Amino acid sequence: MPDVRQAEGPAGDKSTLAAEVYDRIAEELMSGVLAPGTRLKIRELSDRMGVSVTPVRDAILRLVNNGALSFQSPRDIRVPFLERARYLEIRAIRLELEGLAAERAAQLANSRQLAMLDDLVVRNEQALLRGDQMEALRMNQRFHLALTEIAGMPILRGLVENLWLQMGPLIASGYGAGGRVMIEHHHPVIDAIRNGDGEAARAAIRTDIMKGGEVLLTRGSLAAERRPASPPVGRALQS
Numbered sequence: 087m088p089d090v091r092q093a094e095g096p097a098g099d100k101s102t103l104a105a106e107v108y109d110r111i112a113e114e115l116m117s118g119v120l121a122p123g124t125r126l127k128i129r130e131l132s133d134r135m136g137v138s139v140t141p142v143r144d145a146i147l148r149l150v151n152n153g154a155l156s157f158q159s160p161r162d163i164r165v166p167f168l169e170r171a172r173y174l175e176i177r178a179i180r181l182e183l184e185g186l187a188a189e190r191a192a193q194l195a196n197s198r199q200l201a202m203l204d205d206l207v208v209r210n211e212q213a214l215l216r217g218d219q220m221e222a223l224r225m226n227q228r229f230h231l232a233l234t235e236i237a238g239m240p241i242l243r244g245l246v247e248n249l250w251l252q253m254g255p256l257i258a259s260g261y262g263a264g265g266r267v268m269i270e271h272h273h274p275v276i277d278a279i280r281n282g283d284g285e286a287a288r289a290a291i292r293t294d295i296m297k298g299g300e301v302l303l304t305r306g307s308l309a310a311e312r313r314p315a316s317p318p319v320g321r322a323l324q325s
Contacts, residue, residue, distance in 0.1 A: 104141035107131075108148055115154055115165065116250045117224045118258020122307040124165040126155065154251035167309035168256050176249050177299050181292050183246050184230060188275060188291040189284035190237035199236045200280055206232065207272050214269065219262050222269075226261070227254065229272055233291065236279075257298070260306030268298050 111131075114120045132142045146163060149155040156166035168176075191199075210225035227250060234243035261268055271294035278286035302308075 103137060104144040107135060107137060107141045108145035110135065111145055111149060112154070112251055115149075116227050116254035117220060118254055118261065119220065120165045120255060122165050122167045122255045122259055126163045126165070128160075128163070149251070152248055152251055165255050167307055168253060169309040170303070173253065173256060173302070173308060176253050177295060180246070180249055180295055183242060183249075184233060184295065185288040185292050187233040187237045187239065187242055187246065188279070188287040190239065191233045192279045192282055192284040192287040194238060195236050195279050200276065203229065203232060203276050203279070207269070207276065210269055210272070223258050223261055226257070226268065256302055256306045256308065260302040263305035264298060264301035267301055271297060
């Protein structure tokens with residue numbers, strides 16, 4: 087995680103710093119750096135990032151409220167294991183939202199954006215070849231989010247990013263077992279976008295999500311059983 091060390095001044099600066107801390111932790115969740123079951127300690131995070139506990143606490147609270155972290159007590163904040171039913175619900179929503187993004191991207195993509203998608207897949211392929219799973223995961227996540235950017239739909243991007251916050255650690259836990267299944271369907275997505283075929287682009291990204299999902303359901307770190315819901319965290323995090 088990059089150091090976000092900077093002087094904390096007025097309240098507005100603290101708000102900006104909390105947003106930056108949130109982005110750093112979110113990136114680690116989506117790219118699989120933080121695995122399911124990982125325990126997060128506010129003091130350790132603040133020391134590692136070179137900031138006070140306040141922006142870290144604020145970022146943690148947002149992530150808990152967004153479903154990306156599980157809060158049991160101020161000393162027990164963890165990356166949750168997704169239950170099967172919750173993952174299947176997230177997958178069903180992704181099929182619709184990312185399908186829409188791919189379809190719209192096929193209608194709007196320019197040559198620069200197509201080159202960006204090509205580059206992400208090449209970098210993903212190279213990372214897989216050298217066994218760099220973290221880099222492969224980052225390129226995979228960026229490819230999916232890039233479709234929402236090309237589609238020019240910022241609200242959709244926010245929704246998709248929130249889903250990736252919740253399932254990023256699960257994807258990371260099963261990504262290595264999936265091998266080429268986790269990337270091979272990105273090529274037809276790009277081909278469809280290059281051809282301006284929105285229907286084919288939608289179908290290709292849905293196939294990618296479904297095929298990768300089959301791996302996650304059998305090889306990913308899903309919850310073994312239902313866990314109790316997290317209690318309210320607003321006041322507890324102030325302690």
